[in-house]
Amino acid sequence: MRPPDFARMLRRSGGRATPGRLRLMRALWKEPAPVTAARLQKSLGRTLNLATLYRALDALAGVGVVRRVDFRHGHAHYELAAPARAHHHHLACTGCGAVEDVSCTLRPRLKRASAFSAITDHAMEYFGLCKACGARGAERVSRTRTEAME
Amino acid sequence: MRPPDFARMLRRSGGRATPGRLRLMRALWKEPAPVTAARLQKSLGRTLNLATLYRALDALAGVGVVRRVDFRHGHAHYELAAPARAHHHHLACTGCGAVEDVSCTLRPRLKRASAFSAITDHAMEYFGLCKACGARGAERVSRTRTEAME
DNA sequence: AACACAAATGCGAATTATTCGCAATAATGT
């Protein structure tokens, strides 16, 4: 699978296909799991200012190109969303921070939400222990510890 | 439904039933929706130091008494978890920040997660527009704006 | 009822993540 036409995606979503955002999307495309803004910046060779990066991520998330994920680590993680990337969810190890994708098999079929007119998105993350951590009996690891590990 | 025996819950989870934590849990018990640490502190009359509050929330979340929820607002929200409160999820309005509970009808039945030995928890939030925001055409509200509203 | 000890608290300072203001640049449609 070759990378989608990011330039077109950006323009169609009302934005501009700036070199910065294109590099950002290509970098995200290569990431195997959701990344923090800081790591993303590093993977871009520290070009692209962090504030700019956050603004881009926010804008992209706003039009649904990027997805913001929460692993309860105290900071956000980002990943490409559909259509560049198939809809899916995550399994996050509370021991070491390992993350694994889970295909989204369940169709969240809520009964008509009383006070809502539309459901536009949903987030779902599973938490548990990967085999390694489960084996070593890593019952509970402090959040701080977990963060340090990524 | 009368409030559970928080003192006992605390002790059983390996902690102490200090007046502070008891007040904290009673306050959480009364909240109709997940709250931020700051608001919780305010609802406690600003007694209970904020650092202490965070430590308590973290500890309680660690033993599963409290649940940390992410509405993509840039800060965490907390609520009581089972058994004090039935398992459920949320519907969050991206326009005004309104939150509504959703009973958890779906049984997340993942096929044995390859690299995981145990799934201990999961989080699921739905995002959309409440009727009010949907009507007034509040397509997109900046995250900052949303935060200010809570 | 008095103890011993670890857990919990308060305070203030430190970190971290994320956002802002503003002037300078650059992508797009015409």
Add this chain to the structure above:
DNA sequence: ACATTATTGCGAATAATTCGCATTTGTGTT
């Protein structure tokens, strides 16, 4: 080539959350 407007970089500002440390206080035990 131009005008318009989004985007960028920078440095400073916020906001949320955590830390260090001395002090207090539950709890299980004598």
